[in-house]
Amino acid sequence: MSFTFADVAAVKNDLARVDYLSDEAIAGVVFLAERLQKPILVEGPAGTGKTQLAKSVAEMTGSRLIRLQCYEGLDEAKALYEWNYKKQLLRIQTERADDHDWAEVSDDIFSDEFLLTRPLLEAISADDPVVLLIDEVDRVEVETEALLLEILSDYQVSIPELGTIVAKQIPMVFLTSNNTRELSEALKRRCLYLHIDYPDMEREKEIVLTKVPDITENLADQIARVVRSIRSIELKKSPSVSETIDWARTLMLLGVSKIDEKVATDTISVLLKYQSDIKKASKELSTADGLSA
Amino acid sequence: MTLVQPPDPTVPVDLGEPILDLLAGFIVQLRSAGLPVSLTENLDAMEAVKHVPLSERDTFKYALASTLVKHHNHWKAFETVFEVYFSLRGPEYDIVDESELPDLDDDEHGEPESGDRAGAGAGDSLTPEELQEMLYRALMRGDQPMMRGVARQAVKRYAGMEPGRPVGGTYYLYRTLRNLDLDGVLERLLQQEQDTDDDPPSDFEERLLRDEYQERIDKFQKEIEAEIRRRLVADRGIEAMAKTLRKPLPEDVDFMHASREEMASLRKAIYPLTRKLASRLSRKRRHGRKGPLDFRSTVRHSLSYGGVPVEPKFRNPRPHKPEIFVIADISGSVAAFARFTLHLVYAISGQFSKVRSFVFIDGLDEVTPYFEGVEDINEAVHRVNTEADVVWVDGHSDYGHALGVFWEKYGNEIGPRTSIMILGDARNNYHASESWIIKEMADKARNIHWLNPEPRSYWDTGDSIVGDYAQYCDGSYEVRNLRQLEAFVDKLV
Numbered sequence: 143m144s145f146t147f148a149d150v151a152a153v154k155n156d157l158a159r160v161d162y163l164s165d166e167a168i169a170g171v172v173f174l175a176e177r178l179q180k181p182i183l184v185e186g187p188a189g190t191g192k193t194q195l196a197k198s199v200a201e202m203t204g205s206r207l208i209r210l211q212c213y214e215g216l217d218e219a220k221a222l223y224e225w226n227y228k229k230q231l232l233r234i235q236t237e238r239a240d241d242h243d244w245a246e247v248s249d250d251i252f253s254d255e256f257l258l259t260r261p262l263l264e265a266i267s268a269d270d271p272v273v274l275l276i277d278e279v280d281r282v283e284v285e286t287e288a289l290l291l292e293i294l295s296d297y298q299v300s301i302p303e304l305g306t307i308v309a310k311q312i313p314m315v316f317l318t319s320n321n322t323r324e325l326s327e328a329l330k331r332r333c334l335y336l337h338i339d340y341p342d343m344e345r346e347k348e349i350v351l352t353k354v355p356d357i358t359e360n361l362a363d364q365i366a367r368v369v370r371s372i373r374s375i376e377l378k379k380s381p382s383v384s385e386t387i388d389w390a391r392t393l394m395l396l397g398v399s400k401i402d403e404k405v406a407t408d409t410i411s412v413l414l415k416y417q418s419d420i421k422k423a424s425k426e427l428s429t430a431d432g433l434s435a
Numbered sequence: 436m437t438l439v440q441p442p443d444p445t446v447p448v449d450l451g452e453p454i455l456d457l458l459a460g461f462i463v464q465l466r467s468a469g470l471p472v473s474l475t476e477n478l479d480a481m482e483a484v485k486h487v488p489l490s491e492r493d494t495f496k497y498a499l500a501s502t503l504v505k506h507h508n509h510w511k512a513f514e515t516v517f518e519v520y521f522s523l524r525g526p527e528y529d530i531v532d533e534s535e536l537p538d539l540d541d542d543e544h545g546e547p548e549s550g551d552r553a554g555a556g557a558g559d560s561l562t563p564e565e566l567q568e569m570l571y572r573a574l575m576r577g578d579q580p581m582m583r584g585v586a587r588q589a590v591k592r593y594a595g596m597e598p599g600r601p602v603g604g605t606y607y608l609y610r611t612l613r614n615l616d617l618d619g620v621l622e623r624l625l626q627q628e629q630d631t632d633d634d635p636p637s638d639f640e641e642r643l644l645r646d647e648y649q650e651r652i653d654k655f656q657k658e659i660e661a662e663i664r665r666r667l668v669a670d671r672g673i674e675a676m677a678k679t680l681r682k683p684l685p686e687d688v689d690f691m692h693a694s695r696e697e698m699a700s701l702r703k704a705i706y707p708l709t710r711k712l713a714s715r716l717s718r719k720r721r722h723g724r725k726g727p728l729d730f731r732s733t734v735r736h737s738l739s740y741g742g743v744p745v746e747p748k749f750r751n752p753r754p755h756k757p758e759i760f761v762i763a764d765i766s767g768s769v770a771a772f773a774r775f776t777l778h779l780v781y782a783i784s785g786q787f788s789k790v791r792s793f794v795f796i797d798g799l800d801e802v803t804p805y806f807e808g809v810e811d812i813n814e815a816v817h818r819v820n821t822e823a824d825v826v827w828v829d830g831h832s833d834y835g836h837a838l839g840v841f842w843e844k845y846g847n848e849i850g851p852r853t854s855i856m857i858l859g860d861a862r863n864n865y866h867a868s869e870s871w872i873i874k875e876m877a878d879k880a881r882n883i884h885w886l887n888p889e890p891r892s893y894w895d896t897g898d899s900i901v902g903d904y905a906q907y908c909d910g911s912y913e914v915r916n917l918r919q920l921e922a923f924v925d926k927l928v
Contacts (some may be wrong), residue, residue, distance in 0.1 A: 174498050371646045
C-alpha cells in the first residue's frame with residue numbers, strides 16, 4: 143500500500159505550498175487520517191479554516207472535491223442516491239409496447255442507469271481520487287446522522303434494490319461542525335477528532351502575510367497583535383481568521399502603515415459584527431490596563 | 436523507532452510490544468480521569484501509534500488526542516494526563532543539574548544574541564535578586580530556553596519540595612509564584628517600555644504591550660507548572676501523580692468550589708451550552724407530538740366518506756410556554772451558582788412566555804429590568820450582582836424574610852401558568868424559615884422547584900433547612916455543575 147505522505151512534516155510543507163498554514167495538530171491529524179483511512183471530524187469556532195482545510199487538502203493531493211452541504215431536513219435522496227423516477231416510467235412505457243416480461247423490466251429499471259448519484263455515493267463510486275467534504279454536519283438531525291455511519295466506517299453504501307456498492311478507492315473524508323449541538327457518539331467514534339482553534343499570534347501573522355499580497359511584515363505583526371488583544375476580551379463573537387484577513391485588506395486599501403487607536407476604532411467594524419461587541423472592544427482597547435489582564 | 440530509556444527502572448520501556456502496554460495503561464488513566472474512551476477508540480489509538488514515532492512528542496500527542504479525545508472540553512484533562520504519564524519517557528525529562536541554566540554574566544555583558552546558553556552550572560550560586568533580574572530579561576526578550584531555565588531554578592529554590600511530602604502541585608505552585616512577584620515584573624516591563632521610548636505610548640499601545648507580556652508570563656507560569664509536575668512525578672511515580680493532578684472536566688466543576696481559572700473555563704463553556712440547549716429545545720418543539728383530537732374538523736372531513744370518521748384530525752399542538760419566576764440567593768457562597776443559572780435561563784428565554792427574576796440575600800429585589808433589551812447577558816448579570824438592593828439588615832442570608840417580602844409584593848402575580856425556580860442552599864443562619872410561604876406559592880403556581888448547589892448529603896445539616904421548604908416543592912434538585920444544570924433545564928422545558 144502506498145501513501146501520499148512520508149511524514150507529518152511533508153504534510154505541513156505540502157499544505158503550505160497551497161497557502162494553507164497548518165500547525166502540528168492539523169498536519170498530524172491529516173497524516174494520520176490518510177494512514178488509518180479514517181474520516182476527520184473538524185470542530186472549532188466559525189471562520190478558522192475548517193472548510194478551507196478540506197479544500198486545501200484536495201488541492202494539495204490533486205483530488206476532486208465533492209461537497210455535501212448539510213442542512214436541516216437533508217435526507218437520503220439528497221445525500222446518498224435517488225432513483226430516476228421519470229426515466230424509469232419512460233422505460234416501463236417503452237417496454238410495454240414491446241410486450242416484455244415483467245421480471246425482466248423490473249430487473250432493468252433498478253440498475254445503475256436509473257440511479258442518480260448524490261454526493262456521498264458519488265464520492266464512493268468515483269474512479270479518480272476525491273476528497274469528500276461533509277460541511278456543517280451538526281445541522282442535520284440526529285436521526286439523519288445515521289445515514290453517514292455506513293459510509294464513514296466501511297466506505298460503502300447499501301442500496302436495497304441493487305446491493306452494496308463498495309468504494310473503489312478510499313476517499314479522504316472531512317466533516318466539519320460548528321458545534322451547535324453534540325454529535326452522536328456513534329459518529330464521533332468513527333472519526334479522528336480535530337479541533338481548530340484561533341491560531342496563535344505567530345501563525346496568524348504568517349497567514350496574513352501569505353493571504354494578503356504586498357503587506358509589510360510590520361503591519362501584519364501589528365494586526366496580529368491587535369487581534370490577539372481583541373480575542374482576549376470576552377465577546378459574543380471573537381474575530382475569525384477570515385475577518386482578520388479582511389481587516390488586513392481594508393487597512394491596505396486605506397494605506398495605513400501604523401495602527402493607532404483611531405485607526406483601530408474606525409475600522410473595527412470589519413472585525414466585529416455585533417454592536418455591543420464593538421462598543422465593548424473600543425472601550426477596552428483604549429484603557430491601558432484592560433479588564434482581562 | 437527510537438525510545439529513550441527512562442531513568443525510572445520500575446517503568447520498563449522496550450522496543451516493540453510494550454508500547455501497547457504503555458498505551459493500555461495510559462487509557463486506563465484517561466478513563467479514570469473521566470474521559471469516555473470506547474473500545475474502538477482504543478484500537479484506533481493502538482493503530483495510530485504504529486505510524487507515529489514516540490520520539491516526536493508533539494506529533495505523538497496529537498495523534499493520540501485525535502483518536503481518543505472527541506470533545507474539545509476534554510482536551511485539557513487529556514493534556515494533563517499525557518504530560519504526567521509520558522513525562523518520564525522523554526529525553527528532556529531526566530532530572531539533571533541545572534546545567535542548562537544560562538549564565539548570568541553572559542547577559543550582563545550585553546550579548547542578547549548569544550545562541551549557546553549551556554553555560555556552566557552557575558544556577559545555584561545566583562542570589563535571589565539575580566534570579567529575578569534574569570526572569571525580567573527572559574520575559575522582556577521572550578526567550579523561551581532562558582524562561583525554562585529560570586523556571587527550573589525557581590521551583591528548585593522556592594517550592595520547597597521534599598520527597599514523599601503529601602502535598603498537591605497547587606501548593607508548590609503558589610509558593611513558587613509568591614516568591615517571584617510576577618505582577619511586579621509585569622509593571623516593571625511596562626515601565627521600562629515607557630522610559631525607553633521617546634514619546635510615551637498611548638493607552639492603546641500600552642494595552643497591546645501588556646497583552647504581549649502577559650502572554651509571556653503565562654508561558655512562564657506553564658513552565659513552572661511543568662517543572663513542578665516533572666519533579667512530583669519523579670518523586671511519587673506516575674499512577675499516584677495522575678490521580679492528584681487530575682482536574683474535573685468543565686461540565687463537572689462544582690459551582691461552589693470553583694477556582695478562578697475554573698470559573699473562567701465555566702464561563703466559556705456556558706455560551707456553547709446555552710446555544711446547544713436552545714437549538715435542541717426548539718427542535719424538540721417542532722418535532723413534538725400532535726395536539727388533541729379536533730372533533731369539529733374530524734366530523735367535517737368524515738362527510739366525504741359518508742359520515743365515517745376515517746381520518747381523525749388533530750389540533751395543532753399549542754406550545755406550552757410557561758412563565759418563569761427565578762428567585763435566586765446571591766449571597767457569597769452561592770453567588771456563582773445563581774449567576775450561571777440566570778445566564779442559562781435568559782439565554783433560552785425564548786422558550787418561556789415570560790421570565791421574571793428576583794434576587795435576595797436577606798432583602799429581595801426584582802431584577803427583571805436589567806435583562807430587558809440587553810444584548811450581553813454577562814453584563815446584565817454583573818449589574819444584578821452590583822446594583823440590586825438585596826441587603827436588609829446585615830447581608831447574611833435570611834430566606835424567611837426574603838420570601839416574606841416576595842410574598843407580600845409579588846405573591847399576587849403568581850398564576851396557574853407560573854413555574855417557580857428557587858436557587859439557594861437554604862442555609863438560613865438560624866432565622867425563621869417561614870416555609871408556609873412556599874406552601875402558599877406551591878398552591879397557586881403551576882409548579883415550584885428548588886435547586887440546591889450543595890451535595891445532597893449536606894442538606895439539612897447545620898443551618899441548612901432545605902428539607903423544610905422542599906416538602907412543599909414539586910421537586911428539589913442537587914445542581915452542582917453544568918451537567919446537572921443542563922439536565923434540569925432540559926426537563927423543565
